[in-house]
Amino acid sequence: MSSAGAALFSMAGCERIEKMFLLGPQPGPVVPPSGKGIDLISHALNRLSFGPDPSEYARVKEMGESEKEAVAAYVDEQLDPDSIDDKRATRAVRRFEAIHAPLAEMYEYKEEFLLEQMTRATLVGATRSKRQLFEMMVHFWSDHFNIDASKEECRWLKAADDREVIRKHALGNFLEMVRASALSPAMLWYLDGRENRKWNEDEKPNENYARELLELHTLGVDGGYSQKDVMEVARCLSGWTVRGLERMLKKGKVSFDSEAHDDGVKVVLGHEIAAGGGKTDLDAVLEIVCGHPSTAQHLAQKLCVRFIDDDPSQDAVEATAKAFSESGGDIKTTLRALFSTKAFLEGSRGSKLKRPFEFIISALRGSRAEVRSELNLIDYLVRMGHAPFQYPTPDGYSDVASPWSGTLLWRWHFAIALARNEIDKRIKVNEADLIEKAGGVAGLSASLLGRVPTEEESASITRSGEALALLLASPGFQWR
């Protein structure tokens, strides 16, 4: 074979592999929702996933005799991600090799490249993974333990944090997750934990991480801790540090320097931590703060805001907090309790505004877009102020509607560009095929809105002559 022929052959091979693993959403039969309002199945798909693929509604409906049974089975499935065959998505993400490299090797890469790879992997995971609830929780924890990858050496280290803290523990145990976060090289940079040392009597500990640990990661701002508690927690954590860029070897390695640790007696939230604890002070602190009732309350509130409503019912928060406490911070148990609350099952539907990331992903999923390059998607996210790993302060992107009200222009812009195949050559949708598979425009509308369109919507869609673009841009599609 000539070398040109070989090149051609291998290119064709590549294309084929790409088609097999990266593209081709798995088409099943499309049986759109037929309710006037959003039924329980569509509701669960809206909340547990980044919006359904057109065939997903029928798949879940088949999972039980009634809507309730079907949703219970879907929750079970999603809470057991290992049981879901997700090879295609896993392979699609694995091609971003840089972000899977060992820590010290991360420093070999250009920081812009790492950020781009991380962001693309996040978009691919959210769009393609069948473990949708897992990806949704990754999305949640990325905000909860927010790290802006533009700060200092987080540029190189955030990818490891995403891997070893967020993804590793997304459906695991909360205390384990906080522990991994406390010792994450990126977090030690982001909240200055690496600067928290006490070499001598006069040195004051750096409180930055200790404060955010209490205020944001665990108890919450009204969780009942004092300034004194912040200082005591900082003392407990003094001595943990991370090797930086300037070191020849083991860049990014986390270590405990007992010389820089304040080894006296501390009192945290009324619990005494004996002198001489050294590095075990960290575990003592985590036991105290993670087991505190305010932490259960704070996490339950945030989870309910994510999955139920901007202003969730306090009954639901209580039930979720109880499950969190009683299970010792088991995230699956906590979520299962949340998904069984009356507020989740019977409360308002379509009441959460999709944040820009959720809007983009749900549009890609709902329109079965073939995405070969995510770069232009990132541009849209930047324009709407919602690019992953780019929120500057430790509190993470807001999870309620009002801060996102100024993003309509880019949502419409995206809707029309996606439906008209104008984003770029590497992102494609086939509107005619979508309509055919859904059994007509009404079917496509129901599949995207999670309900039968209203008369006004139907008339508008018909008049516009661009069903997909208008549906994606319409108010109905902005809510989940």
Added chain:
Amino acid sequence: MAMKGTGIVSGNGDEQRTLVVVFLRGGADGLTLAPPVGDQVYHDLRSNIAVSEGEVLKLGAANCGLHPAMSGLHDVFKDGGLSVIPAVGSEDKTRSHFYAQDLMEHGGSVAGGWLGRFLRYREGRQPTALSAVALGKKMPEVLRGAPAATVMESMDTFSLGKKGVSTAKFKAELAGLYGAETSLLGPAARDTLQALDRVAELAKTSYSPEHGAEYSDDSFSNGLRQAAQLVRARVGLEAVSLDLNGWDSHFAQETLIAPMITRLSEGLSTFYQDLGPLMRKVTVVVMTEFGRRVAENSSFGTDHGSGGLMMVMGGKERGLVGTMPKLDAGTLIGPGDVPVVTDYRSILIPELKMHGVRETVGEIFPGFVQEK
């Protein structure tokens, strides 16, 4: 829709202030842009490249002036529209372009850019799609983390759909559907539709500068021209970022930067002239990551230094700020750099306050304590 309209697209209509940040990348030489007056050390250390005192454009009785190619900005100064601040800089010790730019754009060793945080923390309504634009090809660090920011290459950036394919029906249907929306998206959609109409209007008509202003045809002036157009169109523009690159003058400095100085001065003074009375609502901040070493090097250039130049134009009555330090051995720092007399943040803070920041300055520059 008529351009004047009554609609307040965002912000507060006529009261909307716009902050334009011009970054001179590469470390612009403050001692050439605003040469010292009456300091023999400057001429001793720069025997080949000093700007001769006879040529310097004087700023009243100040001990620094402007480079002779800056006649445009000199006129703006005489009009009370320009502040010149010598010996400004950051805490940077690395003299690395990359590091020092990041530090100054982030506003310290923090995440995200200060202009981005300004948009998050300033008082008033949520920013919209048109609140912040970066004129150029990529998002600068200074806008990183903004609640909304767009890299804009032309007015068409904002238009829905590709040029030539109508979106009239699409917009009409959206207006209908969102008109019935009782949530916060209802009013947001009305604002957005108005903004789209205005932008479409702008993309269609060629912009005619006013007051006899004529922009040069270079990318810097083109950017300023677009900024002026957006300001005039009252689309709610609050923050603009614009770069002028190529100030790293290690070699044959005068040849390299004289044309840049002309471009800078002509661009900014044309913008000032064009906007005329509107400049009361527009503030332009010019900054660079660091200044350059006082002593020239053997190739008639200068190397990375410390204290540099900032300029602020418009927004209010302006004049001289600070003085050029004496360049004798006792004052110079490190390898012979102009000291940093004024921190860039203490220049920015009053400007940000004028643009709607109240109690939240600390959020924009965390950890920065303003010198008294």
